[in-house]
Amino acid sequence: MQHLYEMLSKVDGYIYPNEIELNWSILIVLYPFITGLVAGAFILASLERVFKVKVLKPTYTIALLTALSFMMVATLPLISHLAQPQRFYEIMITPHLTSAMAIFGFVYLWYLMVVLLLEIWLDYRRDIVLWSQEKTGVMKRVYKILTLGVTDLSESTVKWDDKLGYFITIIGIPSAFLLHGYVGFIFGSVKANPWWSTVLMPVIFLFSAMVSGIALVMIVFMVVNYIRKQVIDMACLNEIAKYLLIALILDFALEGLDQVHRIYEAEESFNILDILVKGKLTYTLFLFQWFLGMIVPMVTLATLQFVKNRNKLKKRLYMMTGILVLCGIFFMRWNVVVGGQLFSKSFYGFTTFKLHLIGSEGIMMAALWLILPCTILAFLFWLLPPWKRHEV
Amino acid sequence: MPPQIKRLALLFVLFIGLFLTLKYFLTPKSFGEFGHYRGLALEEGKLKVPEYTGQKACAECHDDMMVLKMANEHASLSCETCHGAGRIHISSVDSVVVSPPKPNTREFCGICHAKNAARKADNIKQIDLKEHNKGELCTKCHNPHSPWQETK
Amino acid sequence: MARDEVKSRRDFLSKAAMVAGGLFISAGASPFASLLYATERKSKTGPWYGMGIDLEKCIGCGRCADACKTENNVPREPFFFRTWVEQYTILNDGTVHVESPNGGIDGFSQKFPDEEIFKSFFVPKMCNHCAKSPCTQVCPVGATFTSPEGLSLVDPTYCLGCRYCVQACPYGCRYIHPVTHVVDKCTMCYHRITKGLLPACVEVCPKHAKIFGDLNDPKSELVKFMKDHSWQVLKPHMNTEPKVFYNQLRAEVR
Numbered sequence: 001m002q003h004l005y006e007m008l009s010k011v012d013g014y015i016y017p018n019e020i021e022l023n024w025s026i027l028i029v030l031y032p033f034i035t036g037l038v039a040g041a042f043i044l045a046s047l048e049r050v051f052k053v054k055v056l057k058p059t060y061t062i063a064l065l066t067a068l069s070f071m072m073v074a075t076l077p078l079i080s081h082l083a084q085p086q087r088f089y090e091i092m093i094t095p096h097l098t099s100a101m102a103i104f105g106f107v108y109l110w111y112l113m114v115v116l117l118l119e120i121w122l123d124y125r126r127d128i129v130l131w132s133q134e135k136t137g138v139m140k141r142v143y144k145i146l147t148l149g150v151t152d153l154s155e156s157t158v159k160w161d162d163k164l165g166y167f168i169t170i171i172g173i174p175s176a177f178l179l180h181g182y183v184g185f186i187f188g189s190v191k192a193n194p195w196w197s198t199v200l201m202p203v204i205f206l207f208s209a210m211v212s213g214i215a216l217v218m219i220v221f222m223v224v225n226y227i228r229k230q231v232i233d234m235a236c237l238n239e240i241a242k243y244l245l246i247a248l249i250l251d252f253a254l255e256g257l258d259q260v261h262r263i264y265e266a267e268e269s270f271n272i273l274d275i276l277v278k279g280k281l282t283y284t285l286f287l288f289q290w291f292l293g294m295i296v297p298m299v300t301l302a303t304l305q306f307v308k309n310r311n312k313l314k315k316r317l318y319m320m321t322g323i324l325v326l327c328g329i330f331f332m333r334w335n336v337v338v339g340g341q342l343f344s345k346s347f348y349g350f351t352t353f354k355l356h357l358i359g360s361e362g363i364m365m366a367a368l369w370l371i372l373p374c375t376i377l378a379f380l381f382w383l384l385p386p387w388k389r390h391e392v
Numbered sequence: 393m394p395p396q397i398k399r400l401a402l403l404f405v406l407f408i409g410l411f412l413t414l415k416y417f418l419t420p421k422s423f424g425e426f427g428h429y430r431g432l433a434l435e436e437g438k439l440k441v442p443e444y445t446g447q448k449a450c451a452e453c454h455d456d457m458m459v460l461k462m463a464n465e466h467a468s469l470s471c472e473t474c475h476g477a478g479r480i481h482i483s484s485v486d487s488v489v490v491s492p493p494k495p496n497t498r499e500f501c502g503i504c505h506a507k508n509a510a511r512k513a514d515n516i517k518q519i520d521l522k523e524h525n526k527g528e529l530c531t532k533c534h535n536p537h538s539p540w541q542e543t544k
Numbered sequence: 545m546a547r548d549e550v551k552s553r554r555d556f557l558s559k560a561a562m563v564a565g566g567l568f569i570s571a572g573a574s575p576f577a578s579l580l581y582a583t584e585r586k587s588k589t590g591p592w593y594g595m596g597i598d599l600e601k602c603i604g605c606g607r608c609a610d611a612c613k614t615e616n617n618v619p620r621e622p623f624f625f626r627t628w629v630e631q632y633t634i635l636n637d638g639t640v641h642v643e644s645p646n647g648g649i650d651g652f653s654q655k656f657p658d659e660e661i662f663k664s665f666f667v668p669k670m671c672n673h674c675a676k677s678p679c680t681q682v683c684p685v686g687a688t689f690t691s692p693e694g695l696s697l698v699d700p701t702y703c704l705g706c707r708y709c710v711q712a713c714p715y716g717c718r719y720i721h722p723v724t725h726v727v728d729k730c731t732m733c734y735h736r737i738t739k740g741l742l743p744a745c746v747e748v749c750p751k752h753a754k755i756f757g758d759l760n761d762p763k764s765e766l767v768k769f770m771k772d773h774s775w776q777v778l779k780p781h782m783n784t785e786p787k788v789f790y791n792q793l794r795a796e797v798r
Contacts, residue, residue, distance in 0.1 A: 014642035016716030020623040023707040083705020083725040090685040093415040102684035150396045160394040192714035346798045348642050429689035433699035440735040443615045444744045473607050473748040477614045503651035504605045510664035516603045
């Protein structure tokens with residue numbers, strides 16, 4: 001409780017007494033960040049599959065596995081932030097249908113089990129069966145289990161894998177939109193909070209999700225190639241960068257629209273939001289989110305569109321923009337989640353927020369939830385290596 | 393039907409079955425009785441024993457005090473407004489009496505009577521807490537149960 | 545004759561207009577009814593509780609906030625309140641200053657000299673038990689709900705502690721209890737009113753500034769209070785239909 005007393009002395013103006021403590025902190029910043037990565041990565045994968053962007057072929061499975069590994073941890077920050085984590089199952093057994101949050105369990109399960117797992121399984125089924133025949137020892141058994149007992153590799157069956165996979169990707173696109181648009185709705189539907197409450201919130205979340213997901217896959221793609229000492233497929237990389245640029249422009253336009261609208265309408269809450277943006281959020285919003293996270297990458301990528309060859313430079317710059325974009329989107333989530341709680345709903349003052357290093361809501365914990373999916377991804381690459389697949 | 397679809401359908405049904413079984417056993421029995429919540433929560437919410445007994449309860453033993461108080465300006469104040477919750481005091485009377493607080497400090501009278509621009513003069517009589525008979529307990533001149541009497 | 549005809553025609557038209565208007569009004573009455581105070585009642589027979597707060601009478605003694613903490617085991621720290629009192633001071637230069645030191649429990653001391661003050665007043669705050677409560681709307685599991693009596697209650701054995709309701713409440717009336725680790729809020733002293741007692745804050749109010757009552761009972765003190773005063777609710781634009789009605793509420797109060 002000591003830290004709350006400390007914050008009490010840092011309150012600026014008047015806030016309702018219960019508002020001193022920020023209820024949603026870094027873990028809830030991570031939650032939309034991670035789900036955004038999932039949705040974005042999946043949408044990139046579906047570009048290849050459904051929209052037949054053939055250049056992106058080398059990233060298809062990478063994108064899917066990335067989406068899967070982040071999806072597996074997506075709920076963990078959420079559950080670990082609950083005050084009663086052991087009761088989380090209630091959200092599945094008695095979901096309250098008027099709550100935007102209640103459906104999350106189902107949207108999550110749908111997306112994880114029906115879309116991601118199924119698509120990956122169908123995509124890999126032939127390889128898994130073959131591996132289960134080639135390997136020996138424990139791995140043989142592991143792959144055997146992964147086949148789910150379906151070892152039929154006749155031509156018609158394999159064709160079904162493809163058909164089903166295609167069908168699932170088609171369902172997957174609206175599902176990915178649903179997943180992340182819905183996360184935006186969790187915030188956008190809180191009418192009590194003028195910083196969150198905007199109809200554009202789901203759309204902004206969606207496009208920022210695409211931005212971050214594409215950037216992540218781009219980085220993973222480059223890192224994988226670097227580690228495997230392979231010559232990177234430059235055409236593919238350029239194509240990803242192009243999509244990243246498009247997504248960035250759309251995201252920028254939407255966020256800009258949101259802000260212009262806010263400024264022009266200047267509702268009752270405008271004064272306090274104005275102070276918020278120009279005060280406590282100056283660095284995270286103007287510098288990190290907009291300048292470094294959007295404008296710099298946008299300008300870089302746009303310029304690179306006109307640069308031919310110079311692959312080494314391009315790779316470096318792509319890496320840099322990728323990282324900048326990821327950080328920028330992280331700060332976008334931060335500004336939404338944390339920024340939305342810094343001002344009092346009385347509009348008469350501000351509370352403060354101090355991030356701790358350790359503790360259940362600390363930086364270490366947050367780092368854990370970011371390192372974990374990377375570890376899972378490495379494991380998946382080892383278990384289902386996209387580069388050791390059997391030629392058809 | 394292709395074998396993998398058969399297998400997936402089976403797993404799907406199993407999964408749903410497992411979910412429904414869990415749902416059946418984990419949902420509290422009274423859930424949904426009155427609405428989307430545990431019906432028993434209403435009864436449980438009523439269980440807590442009230443701390444504030446109301447001043448009628450005080451009158452049972454302190455009727456002299458009650459009569460005194462009701463006859464003057466502090467009539468609208470409940471005994472518990474000044475003395476705090478009475479449950480523990482009342483239930484302790486049979487053994488060792490736990491006395492309720494008797495807040496006779498100047499600050500305590502001041503929470504109502506200190507001069508403040510937000511208090512209207514015709515709503516409550518106010519004094520300058522710092523100046524009005526400086527340094528002396530209010531109860532020296534004002535009986536809290538009958539402000540214009542001296543405390544005996 | 546022609547005139548007669550015109551007259552009768554006019555008569556007919558006006559009658560028709562009246563009938564049509566009457567139809568329109570009676571047909572329109574039910575949708576417009578929702579403009580009246582907290583009309584969306586789930587219970588039409590039993591009680592439908594609300595609270596009147598007379599700012600004219602409030603002297604800001606903070607006994608309500610103090611009693612509430614004792615009655616409901618609310619932690620004594622100055623950042624957990626089910627009810628608290630704010631002092632608004634509007635200065636002659638138009639600036640608004642709000643304060644609530646320890647929720648008003650330790651009393652208020654005037655911060656500005658009389659000459660600078662344009663207007664000053666106290667506002668006790670508490671859960672508004674909204675008829676369209678955003679907090680119960682967003683609870684993902686049904687751990688907070690509107691009781692048949694119209695009160696927003698919390699089921700402490702079922703709450704996840706996700707704090708979505710804390711975010712959804714426009715009035716800042718919810719907090720996470722540091723001991724039970726579930727959300728906590730005003731219950732209108734459910735355990736008292738179901739025994740026929742008054743809520744603790746009403747019980748100890750020295751000026752009878754808080755009026756507890758049943759909106760479904762035309763003879764209740766609350767309904768009388770609402771007839772006699774031009775009350776307002778907090779943040780009406782939120783359309784939460786609060787059931788705490790303030791007399792003499794000023795626009796500065798949020």
